[in-house]
Amino acid sequence: MTSRWKEEGTFLLFILPWIVGFLVFFVGPAALSMIYSFADYNSVTPPQWIGFDNYRDLFKDQIYLKSFCNTLYFVFIAVPITVMFQILISVVLNVEIKGIRFFRTIYYLPYLVPPVATVIIWLLLFGTDGGFVNQLLEAVGIPKVDWFGSEGWSKPLIVTIGIWSSGGPVLIFLAALKGVPAQLYEAARIDGASRVRQFFTITLPMISPTILFSLVLQMIYYFQMFTESRLLNNGGPDYSSSTYMLNTYNTAFRDMKFGYAMAQSWILFVIILILTWIVMKTSNRWVYYESDKGGDA
Amino acid sequence: MTYRFKTPLQYVALLIGLFIFAGPLFWLLSTMLKTQEQTFRYPPEFLPHPLTLSAFGRLFESMPLMGRWIGNSFAIAGSVGLGTILFSSLIAFGFARTKARSRKFLFAIVLATLMIPAQVTLIPLYLLYRDIGWYDTWLPLIVPHVLGNPYFIFLFRQFFLTIPRELDEATYVDGGGYWTIYSRVILPLSSPILVSGFIFSFVFSWTDFFSPLIFIQSEKLQTLSVGLQMIMGQTSHDFPVLAAGSFLALLPIGVIYFFAQRYFIEGVVMTGIK
Numbered sequence: 113m114t115s116r117w118k119e120e121g122t123f124l125l126f127i128l129p130w131i132v133g134f135l136v137f138f139v140g141p142a143a144l145s146m147i148y149s150f151a152d153y154n155s156v157t158p159p160q161w162i163g164f165d166n167y168r169d170l171f172k173d174q175i176y177l178k179s180f181c182n183t184l185y186f187v188f189i190a191v192p193i194t195v196m197f198q199i200l201i202s203v204v205l206n207v208e209i210k211g212i213r214f215f216r217t218i219y220y221l222p223y224l225v226p227p228v229a230t231v232i233i234w235l236l237l238f239g240t241d242g243g244f245v246n247q248l249l250e251a252v253g254i255p256k257v258d259w260f261g262s263e264g265w266s267k268p269l270i271v272t273i274g275i276w277s278s279g280g281p282v283l284i285f286l287a288a289l290k291g292v293p294a295q296l297y298e299a300a301r302i303d304g305a306s307r308v309r310q311f312f313t314i315t316l317p318m319i320s321p322t323i324l325f326s327l328v329l330q331m332i333y334y335f336q337m338f339t340e341s342r343l344l345n346n347g348g349p350d351y352s353s354s355t356y357m358l359n360t361y362n363t364a365f366r367d368m369k370f371g372y373a374m375a376q377s378w379i380l381f382v383i384i385l386i387l388t389w390i391v392m393k394t395s396n397r398w399v400y401y402e403s404d405k406g407g408d409a
Numbered sequence: 410m411t412y413r414f415k416t417p418l419q420y421v422a423l424l425i426g427l428f429i430f431a432g433p434l435f436w437l438l439s440t441m442l443k444t445q446e447q448t449f450r451y452p453p454e455f456l457p458h459p460l461t462l463s464a465f466g467r468l469f470e471s472m473p474l475m476g477r478w479i480g481n482s483f484a485i486a487g488s489v490g491l492g493t494i495l496f497s498s499l500i501a502f503g504f505a506r507t508k509a510r511s512r513k514f515l516f517a518i519v520l521a522t523l524m525i526p527a528q529v530t531l532i533p534l535y536l537l538y539r540d541i542g543w544y545d546t547w548l549p550l551i552v553p554h555v556l557g558n559p560y561f562i563f564l565f566r567q568f569f570l571t572i573p574r575e576l577d578e579a580t581y582v583d584g585g586g587y588w589t590i591y592s593r594v595i596l597p598l599s600s601p602i603l604v605s606g607f608i609f610s611f612v613f614s615w616t617d618f619f620s621p622l623i624f625i626q627s628e629k630l631q632t633l634s635v636g637l638q639m640i641m642g643q644t645s646h647d648f649p650v651l652a653a654g655s656f657l658a659l660l661p662i663g664v665i666y667f668f669a670q671r672y673f674i675e676g677v678v679m680t681g682i683k
C-alpha cells in the first residue's frame with residue numbers, strides 16, 4: 113500500500129510542471145472565460161451580469177454568422193480538398209527514383225515558412241499591382257484581377273495557402289503508404305486488379321487511420337485560422353474572408369466586448385469537441401485498424 | 410509499396426509538384442533581389458538583372474527595430490526550445506515509466522488538451538496576464554510552453570516507450586531510482602527526439618503570430634512575426650522590401666532544416682503513426 117502511494121507521489125512529482133501549467137494556464141482561464149461569457153465586460157469597468165444575453169445575441173449578429181459560415185466553408189469544402197491533395201502528393205512522392213530525397217525536401221519546406229512570411233509571398237504572387245499572377249495575365253492581354261478585394265476569390269486564396277503548406281501531413285501520409293504490406297499489392301496483381309483499383313481497394317483502406325488523423329488536424333487548423341485571414345485583407349472584402357477566430361479577436365480587442373468574445377470562444381470549443389467526437393465515433397465504420405482484425409492483415 | 414509508373418512520368422509528376430511548392434519560394438528570392446522599379450516590368454523577370462541587395466538596406470532603414478525583433482525572436486524561441494526539452498521530457502518520463510495508477514486518467518487529459526485549440530483560452534489569458542503583471546513581457550510567450558506542451562509530452566512519451574524496460578530494471582537492481590533512470594538511461598538514449606523537440610518548439614515559437622500580437626504591446630519587445638506585419642502596414646507597395654523581410658523570417662528555419670532534416674522527419678512521423 114505505501115509503495116503504491118509512493119509511486120503515485122513520484123509520478124506526480126515528475127509531471128508537476130504540467131499540473132501547474134494545466135491549472136494556471138488552462139483550467140483557470142477556461143473557468144474565467146465561462147464566467148465572463150455571462151457578463152458585459154469591457155476589461156476596464158467591473159463586469160455587468162447579463163445572463164445568457166451574449167449567447168442570444170450571437171444568433172442575431174450578422175458579422176458573427178458570416179464569419180461562422182466562412183469557417184464552415186473552410187471546414188467542409190477546403191478540408192476534404194486539402195486532404196485529397198495531400199494524399200495525391202504523398203503518392204507522387206512514394207517512388208524510389210534518383211533524386212527523390214531532393215523532391216521530398218523541397219515539398220516539405222513551405223510547411224515551415226512562418227504564416228506571416230507566407231502571406232507576404234501571397235501578396236507578391238497575387239497583389240493587384242505588381243503581383244506575379246496579374247503581371248502574367250496582363251502580359252497575355254487579360255485584365256488584372258483584384259484577388260484580395262473580390263468576394264469570390266478571398267476564401268479560395270486562403271485555401272491555397274493551406275494547400276501549399278501541406279508538407280507535414282504529406283510526410284505522415286508518406287510513412288503510412290510505406291507501411292502498407294507489399295504482399296497485398298502482389299496478391300491484387302495476380303488477381304489482375306488494375307493500379308487504380310488497387311489504390312481504392314487496398315491503399316485507401318489501409319491508410320484510413322492516417323486520413324482520419326489528418327482530417328481532424330485540418331479541421332482544427334481551419335477553426336483556428338487567424339493570421340492568414342487578418343493579414344491578407346483583414347477578413348474582407350465585406351467580411352467574406354473573416355474567420356471565426358478573427359471575428360472573436362476583433363470583438364475582444366477592437367470592440368472591447370470581452371464577455372461577448374468569450375461566449376464565442378466557448379461556442380467554438382463545444383463545436384470542435386462535437387466535431388472531433390463525431391469523426392472519432394463514425395471512424396470505426398470506415399477506418400481500418402490492423403489490430404482489430406488479428407495478425408494477418 | 411512503390412508505384413511503378415514509367416520513370417519519365419514519375420519525373421513529370423514530381424516536377425509539377427516542384428513547381429507548386431518551390432515556385433512561390435523562388436519568386437520570393439527573385440523579388441528580394443530586385444529594385445522596386447524592376448518588380449513592375451512586363452513580362453515579370455524570373456532572374457532579375459542586375460541583382461541587387463538594396464531592398465535589405467531600405468528594410469533596415471525604414472524599420473530601425475528590425476535587428477532587435479530578430480534578436481527577440483531568437484531569445485524567445487531559444488528559451489522555449491530549451492525549456493521544452495527540459496520539462497516536457499521530465500513529464501513524459503513520468504507518463505512513460507512510472508507505474509502510478511493515475512497515469513492513464515491524467516494522460517487522457519493531456520491528449521484532450523492536445524485537441525483543444527489554444528485560441529480558446531487566449532482572451533482569458535490576456536486578462537490573467539494583465540492582472541499578474543505579465544502583459545507586455547516575454548513571460549506569456551515562454552512560461553506556458555515550457556511548463557509542458559501536450560504535443561511534446563506526447564512526442565517524447567512515444568519515443569520513451571520504445572526504449573526497453575529491461576534497462577530500467579537493471580538500473581533499479583543497481584540501486585538507482587527513477588531520477589537515475591531518467592537522467593542516466595532515458596535521456597542519453599533520447600538525444601534524437603530531444604533534438605527534434607527542440608527544433609519543433611523553436612519553429613512553433615518563431616512562427617507564432619497570435620500570442621505576441623495579443624500579449625506584447627511595446628514595439629521594442631515585439632517578435633519578428635509581428636514586426637513583419639508592421640512592415641506590411643508601412644510599405645505595402647515596396648515588394649522587394651516585403652520579400653526581404655519575409656526572407657529574414659524564414660532564413661533561420663531554412664538553415665536549421667537543411668542541417669537537421671532527419672530530425673524534422675523523425676518528429677513528424679513519430680506523432681503521426683500510432
